[in-house]
Amino acid sequence: MLAAPPIAGWSCDGRPAAPYLGLVATPMNGSDGSQTTMDCSFRPPGLRSGTAVAAAAVFVLVSVAFLTAARRRAMRASPPRHQPFTH
Numbered sequence: 001m002l003a004a005p006p007i008a009g010w011s012c013d014g015r016p017a018a019p020y021l022g023l024v025a026t027p028m029n030g031s032d033g034s035q036t037t038m039d040c041s042f043r044p045p046g047l048r049s050g051t052a053v054a055a056a057a058v059f060v061l062v063s064v065a066f067l068t069a070a071r072r073r074a075m076r077a078s079p080p081r082h083q084p085f086t087h
Contacts, residue, residue: 002017002023002024002025002040003023004023004024004042005022005023005024006018006019006020006022006023006024006025008045009042009043009044009045010024010040010041010042011040011041011042011043012024012026012038012039012040012041013026013038013039013040017040024040026038026040
């Protein structure tokens with residue numbers, strides 16, 4: 001048993017942990033009691049999809065900034081266009 005709330009994302013020894021009396025719990029391997037340690041980890045639900053969306057947003061932001069800077073540079077480099085005067 002682990003003193004943590006049993007929210008989704010907990011796994012122990014590669015298996016999803018189950019709730020027990022409001023805490024994270026998982027059975028120990030080996031019925032003879034030889035296992036004394038267990039590796040538990042937590043990965044928040046939606047972490048991968050959230051990271052992908054954040055990366056896409058940063059890519060769009062950098063692209064827009066780059067295109068805006070390139071357009072401004074091109075406008076400064078080109079000579080002004082004069083319209084012929086007709087009266």
